[in-house]
Amino acid sequence: MLSAAVAGGVFASPPPTSILAAILHLQNAGASGVLLIVKNYTGDRLNFGLAAEQARNRGVAVAMVIVADDCAFERPSKAGRRGLCGTIFVHKLAGALAEEGFPLDQIVAKVTEVLKRIGTLGVSLSPCSVPGCLPSFQLPPGDMELGLGIHGEPGIKRSKVSCADQVVKTMIDHMTNPSSESHLPLNSGDSVVVCVNNLGALSCLEMAVVTRAALSTLEARGVVVARVMSGSFMTSLEMAGISLSLMRVDPEVLRLFDANTSAPAWPNLSSVCVSAREYTVEPPALCTWSQEADSHPEGEGGILYVRFVHPVVTTLKVRVICCTLYSSGPLSPVMRTALQRVSSSLLDTREELNALDRASGDGDCGNTHAQAATAIQEWLCSHVVPGCPGQLLSVLAGLVQEKMGGSSGGLYSLFLTAAASHVMEGRSHASDWANAMHAGTQAMRRYGGAEPGDRTMLDALCPAVDELLKVTAAPPGGEMATLQAAVKAAELGAESTRDLTARAGRASYIAAERVTQPDPGAVAIATILRAVLESLEGQL
Template identity: 60%
Template sequence: MLTEKSYFLWSEQVRRKLLNSVEKCVDEALEGLVRSNGGLALLRGHRVVLRSDLESIKGKVALLSGGGSGHEPAHAGYIGVGMLSGAVAGAVFASPPPGSVLAAILTLWKGGASGVLLIVKNYTGDRLNFGIAVEQARTQGVHVDMVIVADDCAFAQPSKAGRRGLCGTVFIHKIAGALAEKGCPLDEIVARMNEATKNIGTLGVSLSPCSVPGCLPSFQLPPGEMELGLGIHGEPGIKRSKVASADEVVKTIISHMTDSSNKSHLSLKSGDKVVLCVNNLGALSCLEIAVVSKVAIHCLEERGVLVVRVMSGSFMTSLEMGGMSLSLMKVDEEMLRLFDAKTTAPAWPNLSTASVSGRNMFMKPEEKPAAASDNYNEGREETERQISILLEHQEELNALDRAAGDGDCGSTHALVANAIQEWLHTSRIPGNFGQLLAELALLVQQSMGGSSGALYCLFLSAAAPHLKQNCDGAAWAKALHAGTEAMKRSVTQVLAEHFQSELFSFILESDLGAEATRNLTARAGRASYVASEHLTQPDPGAIAVAAILKAILNALKA
């Protein structure tokens, strides 16, 4: 019996989703897609999306795909000229009924198609329901056939059901769509797609589960673990391990995909040309996907494989699963031309037709002439020590920044501190303090983003001219005054209140100024959007400046 307490515990574990109704979410999603794209239409009475210009497919093969919902943008997002003619959607993670598949086939056939090709992922429910519709359509005289996509490279010994259909299915949508648009007959497209599926492989990794709306998560992953080879519905993978770096994860995926002892492997050798698809399974950030893309390209190129095209984004998802998959398709020049053919499908990316491998991705920056000056290397060791002290404040500053900002103040300061350390190891320190500050301003400009980076750059650039001739206390006071004025609005109370003071007392009192910022109201930046009652910590920028000034004092004393 479901008690009130047990219901509460269950409901707390069911993930919140931005939906109106569990029962209507698929229908509302399809309506949203169609309303957003003028080239699409719904087939009344069915969860079927079709091209709105069916007259354009007369005399050509129509392509139909589909499956359970929850994998968006697959499959309706790939409907358009040069790709699918229609897609049939089931409930979330459930195969669509044969009646809807048959209705879609007959609509395309009666619209003037010369034949209808069904592109189906290798899952038992999909094969049964789409297969039943194919047989029923044939009894009505429809020229129809079906291609099964089974691109999963996870299992060394696939079950009797065979390899699962994954994101590689999208490749087939594109190649078959280009052939159909050219006017190729159904039999030829089927033969070529059956051959193409042999040259496609996919393998993914998950860091967190997904959940069907209104249900508990499909599986559990302990914190800090990931699972290799899951299916797109949360079906078990091949192994679990500790979460590793992007480098390690990508290397593991590609090694397993191409391992010849694995009966599901994709044979890949040096010199092969491939299209790479980096697919977000739902919850990874664009930043993570971009890192994975970079690593995957590098890993393949290290093997001598030529990466000719890269798709990076969400192509076949698993609701909100935190993970990604890599799909590879081996291509020759003809396949590449078909892949590059234009399409109006809303979910297809606007890809460059330039080869990825072999392309120089860097532009040479304009080199600034080296300034003629004496060089001073004796202070290098002390300067490095002070930079290390600044780096020790990283976590403290991040913690303070989390109360009012995005929690990266310490990390942002660490970027420039690390850049200065690298510069110290590869350059000679200018003997003139004015030139030194000018160099530091350039380093800040190149390596430190955020408001702090801009303010430090202004400060250092304005202070530098006052230290070219003298570097005594009075000169430093003038330099600090000029830097503060250049910033107009001081980054912290620490500089605004004390620039007229004698230099050493200015620095020694900086902690008091930094501490006083806990009582100030933010008028700009992210903290200005936070209610004042939540701002109870000193400003992290003020703490950073105080640490910098103390480091300067220690360096001068040395």
């Protein structure tokens, strides 16, 4: 079925470096092309997209298919439908096609066509909890949540618990309601494959009851159940619930679905012998650095040897004269202090951000930012802060890409990468920093797909950047006042998200009346900018 799987943190997409490692490992093993099967979440699209672009730059044939099979929302937001358990159907069909030797473009075309025939809906009797955190949402006893996702986020509506037959009928009626823009067309006489997926905490007995109810409900509608799967295929930690996935099939799709596979968790494989080989791959070291002690013959400075290490490419050693990569400069102490203040502020607000995220997402925004803060602190303990601001931003882009994870990691990495070129050596005036912030924000908008007003971090970042760009018209010595105005604008922008309707990110999948707190990503941006301001006020 799958040649590689890349795992991120709990409810977070993996960093692009890990994804790139898997792609390069497959290329090194002889793959003629790599298909990335990605569920429709912003972080996954960003991080897998970054890795795909990096792989293409290395000559790898890479394609990406986005699975969006969620049938919960009658009017999906601009973020689109979520990717849920129907993804496993795509895994199976794509794997069968690859095994038969189909070229990458034909596999993409076939599974893209089948995606239109897949629908999923979830229901649960309980929330789940990220390890060490509070439950992702509150559900009173006797209530059930309909239309939830796989990352602990709440659903679209609640109702009282009823019998399995009634619950399943409600689910299928909702999934196939033609008035819904995200419905799965299903008519009498259609043939389907059914997957009853355990979201984590149901017993085998309960799963069997729900499966029987699904079969009875579909057959009562005249639908032919060609195949049925029941088990744990895409769980959500300890959530006590199920998701129901349906795929309309024709004889060719059913043939691919039935193709033999050695995947150990695929059902009805009692006679298959599975090897115990390990396929965990470490991310590639993009580069390592070693500085020689000798100096330039003419005494112009140290010699830095840059050693690029890649699992496929032979190690190269390049002699660079007077390289300033790890040299300090006038701004080094200022930037170090700012980074220390930012990191400690993010760690201090970890629980606040988690609490805000529990109301609108999966409850890990604070954890994600804390991972980035810890990575920066560890880096500061063993490195000289580069004298060139652009080099520092590039370093930070790599750190958050590797250590932060989730959509935030991808967005921050894009921001820092785009900003870096505007504050290179000799270009560190206030106007250059403002232009760097603007370039970074534009990159986030371009690749992330969100805009101001969508209830995301951009609602804090964009007003701040607008204020910073006014620095060119500020009187001499007015840079600090401009920064103060930018921080205030960010904080007001973050607070304004309390009254905005989410049109991007995971909060867009939740009923608007239940999203009443400020967006955690916007609050994090305001926290970062406030920390930068306070560090500069103490130094300048």
